[in-house]
Amino acid sequence: MSVNASAGGRSRNHIVLTSHGAPTGVAADGPTLNWGAPSAAARGPVVATLTDPKRRNAIGSHAGSYAIYRALAIAAGALPADFKADLTNTAPSDTIGPHPQWGDAGKIVSLDPYGHMIGEAFPEAIAGGLDVRPSIAITRARIDMPEIRDALRAGRLSVDGDIIGPKGDVRVTKAAIEPVWYLPGIAERFGVTEGALRRALFEHTGGMFPELVTRGDLKVFLPPIGGMTLYMFGEPSRIGDGVTPLACRVHDECNGSDVFSSDICTCRPYLAHGIELCVEMAQKGGVGLVVYNRKEGRALGEVTKFLVYNARKRQEGGDLPETYFKRTECVAGVQDMRFQELMPDVFHWLGIRQIDRFASMSDMKFNALDRAGIRIIERVPIPEDLIPQDARVEMEAKVSAGYYNVGFQSQYDVTQGRGLEE
Amino acid sequence: MSVNASAGGRSRNHIVLTSHGAPTGVAADGPTLNWGAPSAAARGPVVATLTDPKRRNAIGSHAGSYAIYRALAIAAGALPADFKADLTNTAPSDTIGPHPQWGDAGKIVSLDPYGHMIGEAFPEAIAGGLDVRPSIAITRARIDMPEIRDALRAGRLSVDGDIIGPKGDVRVTKAAIEPVWYLPGIAERFGVTEGALRRALFEHTGGMFPELVTRGDLKVFLPPIGGMTLYMFGEPSRIGDGVTPLACRVHDECNGSDVFSSDICTCRPYLAHGIELCVEMAQKGGVGLVVYNRKEGRALGEVTKFLVYNARKRQEGGDLPETYFKRTECVAGVQDMRFQELMPDVFHWLGIRQIDRFASMSDMKFNALDRAGIRIIERVPIPEDLIPQDARVEMEAKVSAGYYNVGFQSQYDVTQGRGLEE
Numbered sequence: 001m002s003v004n005a006s007a008g009g010r011s012r013n014h015i016v017l018t019s020h021g022a023p024t025g026v027a028a029d030g031p032t033l034n035w036g037a038p039s040a041a042a043r044g045p046v047v048a049t050l051t052d053p054k055r056r057n058a059i060g061s062h063a064g065s066y067a068i069y070r071a072l073a074i075a076a077g078a079l080p081a082d083f084k085a086d087l088t089n090t091a092p093s094d095t096i097g098p099h100p101q102w103g104d105a106g107k108i109v110s111l112d113p114y115g116h117m118i119g120e121a122f123p124e125a126i127a128g129g130l131d132v133r134p135s136i137a138i139t140r141a142r143i144d145m146p147e148i149r150d151a152l153r154a155g156r157l158s159v160d161g162d163i164i165g166p167k168g169d170v171r172v173t174k175a176a177i178e179p180v181w182y183l184p185g186i187a188e189r190f191g192v193t194e195g196a197l198r199r200a201l202f203e204h205t206g207g208m209f210p211e212l213v214t215r216g217d218l219k220v221f222l223p224p225i226g227g228m229t230l231y232m233f234g235e236p237s238r239i240g241d242g243v244t245p246l247a248c249r250v251h252d253e254c255n256g257s258d259v260f261s262s263d264i265c266t267c268r269p270y271l272a273h274g275i276e277l278c279v280e281m282a283q284k285g286g287v288g289l290v291v292y293n294r295k296e297g298r299a300l301g302e303v304t305k306f307l308v309y310n311a312r313k314r315q316e317g318g319d320l321p322e323t324y325f326k327r328t329e330c331v332a333g334v335q336d337m338r339f340q341e342l343m344p345d346v347f348h349w350l351g352i353r354q355i356d357r358f359a360s361m362s363d364m365k366f367n368a369l370d371r372a373g374i375r376i377i378e379r380v381p382i383p384e385d386l387i388p389q390d391a392r393v394e395m396e397a398k399v400s401a402g403y404y405n406v407g408f409q410s411q412y413d414v415t416q417g418r419g420l421e422e
Numbered sequence: 423m424s425v426n427a428s429a430g431g432r433s434r435n436h437i438v439l440t441s442h443g444a445p446t447g448v449a450a451d452g453p454t455l456n457w458g459a460p461s462a463a464a465r466g467p468v469v470a471t472l473t474d475p476k477r478r479n480a481i482g483s484h485a486g487s488y489a490i491y492r493a494l495a496i497a498a499g500a501l502p503a504d505f506k507a508d509l510t511n512t513a514p515s516d517t518i519g520p521h522p523q524w525g526d527a528g529k530i531v532s533l534d535p536y537g538h539m540i541g542e543a544f545p546e547a548i549a550g551g552l553d554v555r556p557s558i559a560i561t562r563a564r565i566d567m568p569e570i571r572d573a574l575r576a577g578r579l580s581v582d583g584d585i586i587g588p589k590g591d592v593r594v595t596k597a598a599i600e601p602v603w604y605l606p607g608i609a610e611r612f613g614v615t616e617g618a619l620r621r622a623l624f625e626h627t628g629g630m631f632p633e634l635v636t637r638g639d640l641k642v643f644l645p646p647i648g649g650m651t652l653y654m655f656g657e658p659s660r661i662g663d664g665v666t667p668l669a670c671r672v673h674d675e676c677n678g679s680d681v682f683s684s685d686i687c688t689c690r691p692y693l694a695h696g697i698e699l700c701v702e703m704a705q706k707g708g709v710g711l712v713v714y715n716r717k718e719g720r721a722l723g724e725v726t727k728f729l730v731y732n733a734r735k736r737q738e739g740g741d742l743p744e745t746y747f748k749r750t751e752c753v754a755g756v757q758d759m760r761f762q763e764l765m766p767d768v769f770h771w772l773g774i775r776q777i778d779r780f781a782s783m784s785d786m787k788f789n790a791l792d793r794a795g796i797r798i799i800e801r802v803p804i805p806e807d808l809i810p811q812d813a814r815v816e817m818e819a820k821v822s823a824g825y826y827n828v829g830f831q832s833q834y835d836v837t838q839g840r841g842l843e844e
């Protein structure tokens with residue numbers, strides 16, 4: 001079925017809608033995908049590029065949210081609709097995998113394990129003209145964080161000329177990962193039917209992607225959400241080798257603290273502490289890993305987060321640990337929407353079975369990793385002197401609710417946050 | 423038209439699709455919206471909440487990308503589908519507007535100027551049971567950035583007990599803003615027809631939101647992209663008053679630099695420099711404004727950004743200023759997708775007509791503000807000693823392409839970035 005655009009400014013006026021049971025927007029001649037198959041050849045490439053609409057085998061498109069900007073660029077005439085990327089010289093700077101976990105459809109459901117190595121994994125499909133795009137990119141960088149320079153000055157770290165360069169810069173390998181969801185696996189992870197998941201994703205986003213409910217044959221979805229970035233310290237090929245000790249921080253984005261160092265939470269201090277542990281581990285011959293997830297404000301978004309701040313700081317009795325979670329629930333309906341259920345996938349992608357030092361007190365993160373079979377040897381709490389002034393409320397509330405708290409000196413009864421007028 | 427869910431795990435099995443000309447998913451009984459009307463009452467509320475599907479007057483839903491997480495929460499049974507927010511005590515900490523610019527449909531097309539003050543602006547609609555949600559939230563915070571502490575140590579700033587507290591913490595008012603697009607205005611901004619814009623947004627996202635092409639009567643769209651955050655220094659009510667001098671930095675997100683201080687670009691150093699100018703201006707009785715836009719990697723996303731890094735660093739001849747833009751074009755088809763055309767909207771929202779000190783060398787940002795009628799008195803380049811080692815390539819390339827460069831000591835011919843193996 002199709003309609004005519006009411007005010008189409010382009011020559012082609014026939015719009016193919018995609019909301020119908022019969023294959024229209026996505027035809028059935030895309031390559032077969034066997035998620036969790038034991039090899040790349042048996043698995044097949046994910047095709048979500050819009051230059052190949054008839055050969056797509058996934059719902060959605062690449063670049064997460066930024067697909068909207070690409071569409072704007074095409075509308076504005078800045079980008080040809082049929083532009084194909086020239087991927088010369090873009091291949092990963094470092095090898096990741098393959099690992100045995102890639103051949104287990106239950107272990108990885110929210111990213112494409114072959115997303116960084118399409119050239120190697122799907123040479124025939126690409127030679128045949130399929131527009132396969134990477135959903136993962138891996139590069140190298142030097143980072144120069146003020147907190148690492150502080151650690152050098154304080155003598156907790158020292159320059160070794162390799163992990164830490166002479167100017168205090170730290171050598172890293174980093175990976176950007178776009179979400180690629182295998183819908184049956186996501187449904188299983190949350191204990192719902194695939195149909196119920198698809199229906200909720202369609203209905204409760206205001207009708208985004210009707211193919212979610214009409215095209216049950218398309219099992220993969222690239223949702224328009226932020227992905228994640230990995231920062232790897234030491235030799236990346238030793239991550240997941242089963243013998244090299246690993247320090248790790250799993251960090252969920254908090255722009256107000258991570259970038260602007262707001263004092264209402266422990267986010268940046270804990271991130272910086274985690275990086276210090278990773279650097280220290282790499283200097284001792286181990287490896288370090290920071291997983292940075294784009295899940296602002298517990299995946300509720302920043303508008304909700306700021307509404308909650310106001311509600312906390314204005315409520316009768318002031319901002320107290322005992323009402324910390326309650327205020328988020330009133331505004332958002334839940335305490336948290338980060339869904340740590342999907343978080344372990346990236347550990348399976350890296351072949352990791354054990355984390356030796358885990359820079360986190362979160363019971364949610366620990367439990368999710370534990371359930372995924374990833375063993376955590378030591379949990380490292382944030383040093384108390386790194387907890388900012390106004391962040392005690394959060395800390396007391398979380399420790400009271402089940403946060404790992406060895407050594408934490410609770411002052412629950414006397415903790416109160418700043419008011420809005422203070 | 424409707425279909426039955428193939429594997430619906432819920433009791434209600436009738437799915438209403440939203441891709442048809444006749445009002446189905448969104449009915450015609452939502453409140454009338456007159457974008458750019460001279461008052462809130464005449465304009466009417468934007469209703470994009472999914473608890474009121476029949477009374478919606480906008481395409482998409484709140485929270486940008488995070489709508490997907492909300493849908494997941496509903497699928498998982500963690501959030502009731504009909505949850506309505508309790509907005510007690512969430513109102514803005516500080517007043518913004520109304521400003522005359524709010525009544526001009528050409529000046530603001532990408533945010534809802536009444537988004538923070540729904541309670542005041544639409545009391546009758548809310549009393550009548552409409553589920554109107556804020557798309558803007560305003561709160562207060564204290565930020566404690568290492569670069570500000572450096573500026574205090576170096577004597578460039580000093581503690582005044584008001585803007586900068588005794589511990590070096592800086593008092594700010596901050597606003598989180600979700601994108602709300604008035605489609606006819608967006609189309610006009612890009613010089614295309616509304617039909618062509620709607621069609622591109624639908625087709626080139628892989629068929630997201632068929633209502634874009636079927637529901638020409640719905641003029642407002644909440645796209646699933648990141649929004650922006652404002653950091654205001656000094657008294658927020660004096661921003662846009664026409665007399666108080668304003669320092670400003672418009673910053674587009676760069677996670678690798680903003681959070682991790684990668685040395686390949688000037689992003690965080692320029693942001694920190696901009697904040698220092700804002701603090702300085704506020705201490706002198708002026709005001710400061712940082713606009714932080716969620717447009718990672720020039721709105722191309724981080725995967726594309728890392729692919730480009732590899733292509734730059736591996737190309738024959740090495741990473742040079744003369745091929746800096748070319749490598750992005752090869753991978754992405756364009757040099758940049760940030761669309762500064764929409765950026766000035768937030769200045770109109772704040773009532774700003776003049777920026778006294780603008781911490782940016784970007785010709786794109788300057789030209790966009792200039793075209794929007796916002797006068798810039800002084801452009802402040804980044805101090806050369808803040809340009810990180812590997813960022814010279816970017817700087818030389820941009821200055822050569824039209825960046826504001828008074829005082830910049832070019833070393834174009836001898837500048838080369840690090841290779842991947844260095």
